[in-house]
Amino acid sequence: MSIARAWVMCERLDRLRARGARSVWALVAGAAAGMAACVGEAPPPPGGEAAVTPAAFAEGERRYDATCAACHGPRGTGTDRGPPLVHRVYEPSHHGDAAFLVAVRQGVRAHHWRFGDMPPVPGVSEPDVVAIVAYVRWLQRQAGID
Numbered sequence: 001m002s003i004a005r006a007w008v009m010c011e012r013l014d015r016l017r018a019r020g021a022r023s024v025w026a027l028v029a030g031a032a033a034g035m036a037a038c039v040g041e042a043p044p045p046p047g048g049e050a051a052v053t054p055a056a057f058a059e060g061e062r063r064y065d066a067t068c069a070a071c072h073g074p075r076g077t078g079t080d081r082g083p084p085l086v087h088r089v090y091e092p093s094h095h096g097d098a099a100f101l102v103a104v105r106q107g108v109r110a111h112h113w114r115f116g117d118m119p120p121v122p123g124v125s126e127p128d129v130v131a132i133v134a135y136v137r138w139l140q141r142q143a144g145i146d
């Protein structure tokens with residue numbers, strides 16, 4: 001399977017998972033051989049053994065939970081309203097920290113996924129975004145994305 005094809009499958013799986021299709025995990029296990037790379041990239045399932053958030057990122061977590069989690073899910077795992085931020089698509093080299101500020105200020109036109117547009121998020125200051133980004137980057141590192 002080409003890398004591009006595996007990538008598309010990963011994205012599709014991620015979307016399904018974001019919709020809460022638990023059977024996807026069974027599917028992933030069943031198709032282990034071809035999909036091994038994909039499983040390795042997926043963030044830990046919600047409710048799994050997530051590390052305790054270090055104090056340095058606690059403020060970012062609080063802000064994230066208040067303003068982003070409704071769509072991007074607890075600990076960046078995604079929901080049916082928005083994509084997981086703990087995902088290769090959002091690794092630092094693909095979406096730098098500045099992309100977060102622009103997203104919060106101006107919103108995002110749907111282009112990577114099919115969740116629709118992200119509206120601007122009012123009432124989130126630049127230091128808030130910096131704290132949120134630090135938290136999300138930490139979550140990404142926990143998942144081996146950096």
Ligand code: HEC
Nearest residue numbers: 067068071082099100103110111112113115116117118121
């Ligand atoms: C109402 C739902 C919603 C909320 C609330 C929300 N987002 Fe999003 N966000 C989305 C969707 C949907 C996308 C994906 C758009 C696409 O690429 O298809 C997205 C994409 C992004 C992106 C990628 C931007 C890019 O350049 O591709 C970043 C970064 C982001 N969101 C950060 C945040 C942060 C930080 C917060 C909280 C302050 C937040 N979002 C709150 C729905 C939301």
